[in-house]
Amino acid sequence: MKNPISWQGGNLSMLEALSLPVWVFDIDQKYVFWANPAALRVWGAHSLAELQQRDMSLDMSVSVAQRLCQYQQDFEREDASFVESWTLYPNGLPCVLKVAFRGIRVDGRMMMFCEAQNHLTADPASLRSAEALMHTSVLITLYDAAGRALYRNPSARAQVAHAGEAWRQHFIHDGDWQALQQGVAASGEARRSAQVCTRLGTRWHEIAVRACRDAVSGQDALLVSEVDITDLKHAEGRANFLANHDMLTGLPNRNGIRSDFLPYLQQALRDGRQVALMFIDLDRFKNVNDSLGHASGDELLIGMAARLTKLLGHDEKAARLGGDEFLVMLAAPEAAERADALGRGILQALGMPIRLGGMDISVSASIGVSVCRAGMLDIEQMMRHADLAMYAAKDAGRNNLMFFTPALEARTQAQLALESDIRRGLENGEFIAYFQPRVDVASGSVVGAEALARWNHPQRGVLKPDSFIQVCEDSGLILALGRQILAQAAEQQRRWREMGLDLMVSVNLSPCQFVDPALPAMVAGVLAGSGCQAERLELEITESVLLGHDDQTMCTLQALRGQGVRIAVDDFGTGYSNLAYLQRYPLSSLKIDRSFIADLDSTPAIAELIITMCRMLELKVVAEGVETSRQLEWLRQRGCQEYQGYLCSPALAAGEFHKLLL
Template identity: 50%
Template sequence: MSVSAPTPAARLPVDRQPAATELAERAARYAALEWLSRPVWVFDIDGQCVHWANTPALAVWNASTLAELCGRDMGHDMSESVAQRLAQYQSDFVLRGNTSFNEQWTLYPGGVPVSLNVRFSGHRLPDGRMSMLCEGEPVGVVPPESLRSVEALLHTAVMITLYSQSGEALYRNPAARAVVLSPGERLQDRIGNPAAFAALSRSLEQQGVATLTLAVRTPQGDRWHELSARRCNDAITGQDAVLVSEADISAIKHTEERANFQSLHDVLTGLPNRAHFTQRFARAMEEARAQSMEAALLLINLDHFKDVNDTLGHAAGDELLVALSQRLRHTRHGTEVLARWGSDEFLVLLTSPRIRADLDALHERISVALAAPLSVAGTPLCVTSSMGVALYPQDGDTIEILLRNAGLAMHAAKERGRNTLVYFDGSLAEIARNRTELEKELRQALEREEFEVYYQPRVDVATNTLRAVEALVRWNHPRLGVVLPAQFIPACESMGLIGQLGLWVLAQAAHQQVAWAAQGFDLVVSVNLSPRQFASPDLLHDITGVLRQAGVNPARMELEITESMLLGEDQHVLGVMRELSALGLTMALDDFGTGYSNLAYLQRFPIHTLKIDKTFIQDTDANRSLAELIVSLSTLMKLTAVAEGVETQEQLDWVAKRGIAQYQGYLYARPMPVQALTDWLLSHPPKP
């Protein structure tokens, strides 16, 4: 195997060529080497030029004089791989002292290939810089290093082919030969797609390198390959050539396709999930506006579904959901978009020029389909549903508003005895007034400091050692008692209070981390970051101020974001996350697996931790396939996987068997106020 080291005829500018006195000094310095019969020269790695050469070396380099050879700019057309190799030599000479390397190199003086076995050793120039002494021998006995490189080339799984400029294969290693359909296959045949081949050719012409991911036909069937190409020279003829390496990434592509499908579909029913529905909604609204049609969101909630889970078990509940989702599929007439929205909730998007008539017909079909008797876990069941409808555009022009109003209508259907459909209208204003009252109380709660931060431990699965705590806000309502965040955070989001509340929680958590560290408990404290906070232009300034005021080590603070924040303006999100990481903060992706992220581009973001959503941890083994995929993804990307919502020993055993690093949940500890957790830490100090 030869390493190309093309040498151009280009020369250094006159003012950079060594003066006659300098050449004389060099000749005197290396006089003892001048009489050697083999070619010897000193190469200035930093200057990328020959520093000195004896007479046989001048002949090898096809140079008439030492001055002419030393004046050549060797770096003018030097390939990147050769430059990197020379830099490696220089580093090794500096670090390892008296060391040398033997390799077979092909030089190209004047474009004519000359192959030598060359011994490289470190050599200090008079100014102290490290250069290398090169001693050449005609190619004869191949040194061990060359044999090993040939062996590696023969046995590697990477497919390597050298093509001529016109595309004929000049050489293939065994791995490459095994995947071609015919020995005469050319590079353009390999790529197949003329447009792709043209793009690759342009990249090679303009940049000297090219990368392409493509499907290729092989004797083993169609496979996905990542192809990397680089311009080079043929060591035999000296002609321009293209060196191509291919890696089989079929397994990664299939995993990506599966992950992409699962990220857009509900794992249990196979129906579109929230992310998929949201995308379809945007397109449907554009079509509705263009065609002057109305649209509607129909929210379906199964009546008494909780009773099925409580009496027959969650497995029976899952069986029922699968059966009913199939029935709902059959009620569509081709234009409706059906999705599973939540545990026992389904959502239908309908567009029509006669929306009321079509909705009433759809309601009838759904009611008949769901009411047909079925058997679950050996028990006969009859199912009904409560439905709420919000119309576009009169009841709202965004998916958020329409969903809220459809939800209000659905709850009204529940209150009216279930098994009915209710359209959103002004009679539901009382619910809105109640919400207004809640918003008023929330504003007062901030002023009266009624909020309190609880902390839930996060534990190492293998050692049961406390690793971190998650900060969780609670509302100490003067009338209702302790209110959980699910009951007030959505209102804070819609009111614009979440930024103020979120910053307060971060400040409390940062000060508490410092206080615990002073007591000997230097824990990582994780704080949730809401979508509204994340979108704020003042986010970086606010967080920097909190960290500085608290005097906390940013490396001991972790920010948790949800998958939905990775959607939208990708570059903006990436920029914000990089700025937060630059502060020293770590980033966690919360509730991972609920169906928002495109796993294929997740690696672009500076994520350190994936928190697997509790719905997967608390599910049955048969329905945990996505969780296992997430664990594999974490391992591949070297991220810390955290299982959320671990409540039973069986769930912890499953988590441990999958190699998940950490967990949190009621099995270990519930969220606790500061003093309770401090007392707990004093009696159960974390192990180092």
Template identity: 45%
Template sequence: MFMSIVHPGDSAARAAPDPAAGDRQTQADRPIAFGIRARMLAAVGAACVTVLALTGTVIAVQLDAIETAARLEARNLAASVAYSATFNSNALQAYVEGLDDLYKRDLFIVDRERRTMADILKSELGEIYREDRGGEVEATMRDGVPRGFVEISAQHPNGAKQMVVPMRDAPRPDARIVGAVVLEYTDIALQLFEAEVGTLYLVGAAGLAACLGIGVFGFRVSGRITRGVRELHQAVRGFSRGTPAPALMPQDRDEIGELTLAFNTMAADLQRSYLELLLETEMAKEAARQVEILAYSDKLTGLANRTQYARLMTQALAEAARYGRRLALVVVDLDRFKNVNDTLGHEAGDALLRDMAARLTQCMRESDLIARLGGDEFVLLLPDVDQPERLGTVARKLLKALSSPLRLEGQELRVTASIGISVYPDDGTDEPTLMKHADIALYQAKEDGRNGFAFYSPALNRHSIERLAFESELQRAFDQGQLQLHYQPKVLAADGRIKGVEALLRWPHPDMGAVSPARFIPVAEETGLIVPLGRWVLEQACRQQVAWKREGVGDLVMAVNLSARQFSDENLFDDVAAIVAATGVDPASLELEITESMLMRDIERAMSLLAGFKRMGLRLAVDDFGTGYSSLANLKRFPIDTLKIDRAFVRDLEGSGEDQAIAQAIITMAKSLGLNVVAEGVETLPQVDFLRDRGCDELQGFYFSKAVPAGELAAMLGR
């Protein structure tokens, strides 16, 4: 800066105008501080826009992942339908209706001319499908590539998301395309969105909070800096006008001192402002990090979520392909997790999931990915597997860790798991194939008795398809009334008179013949069909009981079994009460049979439920007694009428002193409690003699009769 030194005595110099000084004064009067403040506020605005853009990007990525997952699920479900269905119009229609009842998914099947062969809406049958305005259905039947499109029609004026996959005349990729399966997946996408909507809100809230923080801090900082700049500007303007100014030091009060002090003040303000801006920047970075955590983490367990899993799986597959490595996909599913939710509540279920997530984390390496895909399903990604045979050791380690006891709601629980494993590239080269094959292996592990693991093999594909077909066939049999009830007599040990009957379910299949209950009952339990099936059995048995009584056949006690899935169903009591009222059956002639293990699973709930049945007037029996772990003290707490000795203790009565002692002990204990005793599985006369002589009240088994249809039993009673 250039300036003239004016002496006090130089009046001529003071009087003479200085054009340069006037120009300097005009420049000094410009509002510099306001320009700086505007630029700083613009920078703060840019930071806010950046955070909002990042937040919007994260939300967009999340929404795209949800849509991708919905399309993938829809494509897999439609493909499984196309793979499993038989190309016959009547069979296809029944198959589609069965799937609708089981999964509540809207789908239909068209032939090569796009004529509807099967549809939930029967009015659409035979109609040519023309609602794919882009010709997606025809294109898929031409090249075999699945496609998604939006159907806008009178039925779906707002648009419905559809997925079309080819349907072939044989389960081979090169087989001839004979039609297409079209599945609506709008509800699937909506369900996935609803599952993640909380996370989306949190991401948006975090982004807005970050913007608000940046704005407030930016406004405050700009004000402070503006004040400092204004002071400097005032000092420079005062100096340019020649007004007195404080010296640099207290003893030197001149214009240079004034400028130096003003500069020192400004420097201190700028340093303080810099620190605040640094803090502000760190806060913005932390907010961005929190946004990323919310976008890629499961909010319950803290593990990676489905979005993060998909992203890292893509990277891992690319690296495995580039470097020729193997990687393993391990799917972990907790056994009977629904029972924990049903009996202890969802809070206990959430606590269990958090505990299981912590145990999985402790078992795995830092390089391994652990993700929760939803519910009780976890997936582990092992990116570098040098020895695939060692995966069995890893699986056993996981099973041991997960099955260790834990306490929930004051109770000690032992939760087991089932594990399915697939390996890249042996079992697939893309994520959907590896996941499908791991799921097939997981299903095999559950079929083998749970609390175990299984590796995928091509042979499991056939088993999985057969199981799916069997499930569909069972559902179809139930829908079409193929299932029947037979009745096995229970006779008085004293004189052989028929005292009651047990209703037993039979499946006379038109092609497979008589299907064993040991085969189809576990499938019904696994799929949940056992609950509506159990309601049907109870209603049919009650109606038969009323019919026999009206015909004067005899005063029989009708026994009906309750399955474990039924007993844990929260609507069981209401269902039984409704059936008793609707059929008009005498409650005193109806006996519900519950296994010993079902009673001991949740004693308090069982006591409450059984007390309600007794108030209704029903009889109660404990089936398969002796195979569980109840004690006399526990047994006394239940309002039961009958104990049934399990057939395992009756089978070898003639030659086993241990079975004789057990049978005698059960009879003695039952008599001490005033209970009726029934022995099941009686097949020989020596068994009859032994049980009758020991005081057993009723006998049931092939020695007297197998389970027979209602008409044959009526004839037997007549004889």
């Protein structure tokens, strides 16, 4: 038995004499602390000691426990009292009473004094609706016409900021209250999501209001039900943030540009300011990913974004478009001047070293700027123009800033037209192989030919590679072009063999062709379809394709050599000139770049070193760009095996090449 606490014995005697049930409930310990005889009969207890032994928490619902704690807080804060209908469950049987509650302090602790005024009888539906109103998590409040609260269910009482809060005071923004009032006035009911004051602070509630009458006074009233949707609002806000922001840097993304930047730019133009967009691309960012990994690449992007945002002024915003591309928006009276100054600062800031993977890494940036001065804002066009200017900055050597000019767009349109023309030419078979003789230095005999692409344009005549190769590389058409030239060269080798001419044919492979996984299968198909002798076909690659992809490079070279095809390194000496790969990879010959042949009179050492090295490694050496007898004699004295150049002949069509052999 719990130890009773003595309190005001005289008052206790009077209470025991009352015919009305009266008891004191210990809210903290969830038991009846004291009860008069009438209350013992209500609770179905034979004695106070027996009633005190009952642990009321065993069958007490969560909502009732919360409501009792709420009462205790109200007793402490406001000396509140309540008269409510309660359903008790003595010995498991329901008993409906109208009970008055007030707080009473016993030895410093707040308990609840309960006075049952009378028994109530009601139909089952009424009892159940009253219970549902008490247990529901929906906040229910009845207000009179003046906005004073007439009734709050337990959930509403638990959330209200203070007991005396009026209807209008409930709202953070007065416009929400006004909108609900107007809705009720117009149709008798209204609904709205609004921010409200609660005991937990500002929350989002979905509020439904309906005009009604107070059942006690008969006066006009408002019945308000509320559901807390704060978590949903936060989720919506998070989803909206995710849709409009880049998760790596936190900057707006392409969607954010349209939703946030566009209204801002439009307002700037209305205010009489100019606006500009700056397209920023990190130079050689792929090298960081390839050498240090994507985690370091992400760290670099985060660092660059932080440096970028620190430079921006009040009317300037930044976004990440994806990859290593950023966009800056600015508004100023003279946008071009501000963009130029800001751009120079960005180039300097982004170029500072950053620590990644234990190394100090430096990257540069290329910036393109588009300025809108005429007041006609087209953000998509401005982004396109800034992009064009950025690529112009890259073409100018990187780590540079360029402004868009109409000439850039004209050049782009011309490139698009050229790409379309090239595509048509490939479909119509307009690209043909020309052949430049490869001559034996010792005998002067033609021993082979290098196949070079020419475009037999229907309007412009025969065009050399410098007029179309770069566009083919940029557009991916180089794969189709390379396949056509290789097939023509292989077929020509077969024709020469049928004529009794034993000539080696060499064909250039672009880096794009070499990294194509389908390259070995494509070469095998060309050999089978043309009847070309594999050992008389040589594929020329540049030094750059031999670096950075050891495993894949070796697999590709071995697959080609396995078919009997020979491999040559073209333009040797102009790239990284790593001597290790000359031994590592299955190569057959090196071609000395024409620049070293042209400089034989002033700096012959490099060409001489290459020839000596090839002799030691048992590689054939071919000199390109030989134009004078003096150059040829120099090569003969050093033991160079073959040469190409205008001293013998430029590249010729197959028919003209055949005449050269006669």
